[in-house]
Amino acid sequence: MFYRLSGTYHTSYRADRRLWKVPTDRWLVVALLVLGAFAPLYVSPLYLGSYVLPWVIWSAAALSLTLLMGLAGQLHFGFAAVMAIGAYASIHLTRAGIPFEISLLLSGLIAAVIGAVFGGAALRVKGLYLVMATLAMQYLVDWVVVNVPWISGGAHATLRTPAVSFLLLPLDSLAARYWLALGWAVLLTVFFMNVKRSSFGRALVAIRDKDFAAAVIGVDPFRTKLMAFFTSSFMGGVTGAILAFCFYRAVTPEQFGFNVSIQLVAMVLVGGLGSVIGSWLGAGFVLLAPIFLTNIISALAATGWVPVSQNFLSHLPLMIYGAMIIGFLLLEPLGLAKIYDNIRKYFLVWPFRHARS
């Protein structure tokens, strides 16, 4: 239909490895980029600030986590702690007078080092035991942040982010903050896709799929896993800093609690492990589905179509949301990314039913 494709034929190895081999996909990406870049012009500030901006930032967070969980296969249930390290580090660094651009990088590095240290300690174990070890990281970091006044500024303190500018763009307007977040998310997206088609990504997947076979062709398992923890924590740390500066604009320890880690894992799982588009879709679903469900149901209740008590009404969206997650995972365990892929493949060969892949 709109793909108009009779096959893809490459004449060089480089062309064979390009990211979007189908022209329609390339146009789609350009269109989405343009739509994203000009969003502040046509989306009302309310929607931009409370729906689109968090979606973009959490997509970046989900991408960071899925590098570790999806590609390298290392479960991490304490990723909010990594983001917390990035957020607090960036605030303290900018307050100390370091330029924002550099403090972003440094906060990523600090998160990466701490994340890799925990990862290195945790890597002696696998699977569920690794989950326990990363949970320990979550609680340890939480505890340190809350109980060290030098970091959190006191037991129930809120640290406001100082006014900064990124390169020449002062982050005082919503649009500027959105553009910074979008730029970071796009950078991570491109990075992730490049990882998948280069030797680093292959080594990660090899470790995930069969660690002994990876070792026998020369992949150092420990070093590769550590690199995965380092890279993923760097991405998570910077994302945490951007979350603090662009969205919350003030940080408290509760913003990076255990439930946030679980929510991130949910984004990664619902979207599809190790998938780029899955991270975007998963983050969007987990963030926005409860909001939209609440709006729809309260609108229906206002018209009198849902004759239930107010008490039940407030729980109904959550019930539907939970049922939707279970439904998705039952019908398509590979997540929203796979659903998108199925639809795309259907139209790719339409009006025929099967493609010679």
Next chain:
Amino acid sequence: MTDAVLECRNVTRRFGGVVALKDVSIAVARGEIFGLVGPNGSGKTTLVNAITGFYPPQQGQILLDGQPINGMKPFRIADRGVARTFQNVALFHGMSVLDNILMGRHIYMKPNPLASLFYPWWAAREETAHRRKVEEVIDLLQLAPARDEYVDVIPLGLQKRVELARALCAEPRLLVLDEPMAGMNQEEKEYMVRFILDAQDALGLTVLIIEHHMDVVTALCDRVLVLNNGQQIAQGPAREAIADPRVIEAYIGKPRDAA
């Protein structure tokens, strides 16, 4: 024998009270196809695991081109130029055939997140350079039609060939094949023998191969070692070794047992 690629001297490996290998000594000459034969549980795979570093021997020495490699981690031994395949296919299921074979070039690549970030200027060069070698091997083993398939959807015979291709791409000094014909029918076996001989011809390989099918062993191997209960019972040119009375006894028993 001076020009030995692999030399095992009195290799012994125990698992608790079980002696899986006892004083096994072999020397694989450069350019040779050396067979490891023996009934089930005789220690063939244990010897291969000792060589590739999974179960380091408790006694004895393993030398690769005169350098001791016993006690090294498997990935370091791979780095020294030992490639192997597994009895049960050990491919990476989340990757295409091409990516699996590209993994074989891993010891020549420098995986690095920054290289990935600057893909067009950095990682792409590496990819293209190694892709040439990979395509040579794909041509050699006739894998081109399956290049973009995912490995879990292709038949077993093809999977075993992909695994061979992955090992060949490392341009190994020593190629270790653990039952490359397991689960294959006669035709697939004959193809595989042809591919192994072709690859040896084209790449000048030294091969250590575990095999049960005696027709394959006599067709491929210059020399064989026969193991039984962890001990070597015969060693020599293929036909002579497997005609040894002790070998026949190990496989099918003594004449008087048959009565």
